[in-house]
Amino acid sequence: MLRAAAKTLYSTSVSRRILLTLRHFSKKTPRKLRVSEAISGSALGADIQVSGWVRSVRSQKANLFLDVNDGSSLQSLQIVASPKLNDPLLTFGSAVEVRGTLKKSQHQKQPVELEAEHIHVIGECNSVDFPFKIKERHNLEYIRQFPHLRGRTNAFSALLRIRSEATSAIHSYFKENGFLHIHTPIITSNDCEGAGELFQIEPSCPESEDQNFFSVPAYLTVSGQLHLEVLSGSFSRVYTFGPTFRAENSQSRRHLAEFYMVEAEVAFTQSIQDLTKVMEDVFRWTTEHVLARCAHDVDVFHKHVTPGHRDAVEAMLKERFHVITYSEAINILNRSCQTFTFPTNWGCNLQTEHEKYLVKHCGERPVFVTDYPYRLKPFYARDNRDSPEHTAAAVDLLVPGVGELCGGSLREERLDLLRARLEEVGLEDTYSWYLDLRRFGSVPHGGFGMGFERYLLCILGVDNIKDVIPFPRFSHSCLL
Structure with a gap:
């Protein structure tokens, strides 16, 4: 009888640990979304992860702002982060992975923004040699010279x-x-x-x-x-x-x-x-x-x-x-x-x-x-x-x-x-x-x-x- 009770107690304990582990991962593992899905606002308040290329970088005293786009929409997703997350490799054209919480934006130009907890530069970009410049509108004849880019x-x-x-x-x-x-x-x-x-x-x-x-x-x-x-x-x-x-x-x-x-x-x-x-x-x-x-x-x-x-x-x-x-x-x-x-x-x-x-x-x-x-x-x-x-x-x-x-x-x-x-x-x-x-x-x-x-x-x-x-x-x- 004692053996049976011990076995039941052990089984219950293991089940609880598994359940707690699953809850931990379900809470901490962010949803991977495309930029277009994030912008739609369907995951508002959720922890998400997006990957894409940096379209703009604005470093201010209180915040670091990024615009990230993965090609799924014309509009980019604005990333708001602490200046502590800035990285010398975080430049226009670099490829990044960003994790954080999707929140409603206070600005009219974008419905949502991603409050970043983690920014990882996957692929750096030499913005000096990159043929396309930030905030510059290049004509079709110019960009035709770079079919690979x-x-x-x-x-x-x-x-x-x-x-x-x-x-x-x-x-x-x-x-x-x-x-x-x-x-x-x-x-x-x-x-x-x-x-x-x-x-x-x-x-x-x-x-x-x-x-x-x-x-x-x-x-x-x-x-x-x-x-x-x-x-x-x-x-x-x-x-x-x-x-x-x-x-x-x-x-x-x-x-x-x-x-x-x-x-x-x-x-x-x-x-x-x-x-x-x-x-x-x-x-x-x-x-x-x-x-x-x-x-x-x-x-x-x-x-x-x-x-x-x-x-x-x-x-x-x-x-x-x-x-x-x-x-x-x-x-x-x-x-x-x-x-x-x-x-x-x-x-x-x-x-x-x-x-x-x-x-x-x-x-x-x-x-x-x-x-x-x-x-x-x-x-x-x-x-x-x-x-x-x-x-x-x-x-x-x-x-x-x-x-x-x-x-x-x-x-x-x-x-x-x-x-x-x-x-x-x-x-x-x-x-x-x-x-x-x-x-x-x-x-x-x-x-x-x-x-x-x-x-x-x-x-x-x-x-x-x-x-x-x-x-x-x-x-x-x-x-x-």
């Missing part, structure tokens, strides 16, 4: 959060509207644009000089369209969103060698309006999402980089997009008082200067241009055989500040016309598989592609496409 700036961190939200919104739109997401290949044997601006793939150490790695010439993709067309024979709505490549020797503000494309294909349609509706809806859905979810980040651009551009974006969303034919566009250009560098005769390619004028003519609103000359479009564009002028069922979406944002067409589903077109351009052997798509259960279909970086240029008003992509690739430049 520009994510530390307010402007570029805001851009990356906007880019992330826009990506989520695009996927959300297609999912909500019944599209199947397809991972189209980056390596391909097809040139769907037919322009020849391709990066060819070759092993760095080929086994044989006479043998291709894939047994056929292979390239980085210029578009996922043809692969989407393959699968639109099984699924009525498909899309892809990924990197595409063009070997253009261009230093322009609108072109990159590597960029991202949103591409969609819709089966069972003979109407160009079905395509323009999806283009317009994607633009509206994504823009409204970004303006709602990234308001502060967007304001960084609309207030400091492109003042007043918010009004232009909201104006684009108020009305339905304009629609004109290519022939109407040529007439508008020829009636204008403006002198153009490139010709404006019927049958010419619309250049950037033409596109921007047409947008201006339509009140700085997005405009669809339809029914282009047939010879200007690739082999897969549907022939408008019933039109007085030989045109294709093709469409481009032109937007303010950019020009062409989207390009698409109905696809030629009539086997005899497609075969004749391929023979005309000398591609009947290369695309024999494409003819098979028309032989086995073909349906009328169409699709389009939208340049993601150009979309960001449009809604943010940024002037250079190199400033809306994390690591720009263009001729004579491949940093990192």
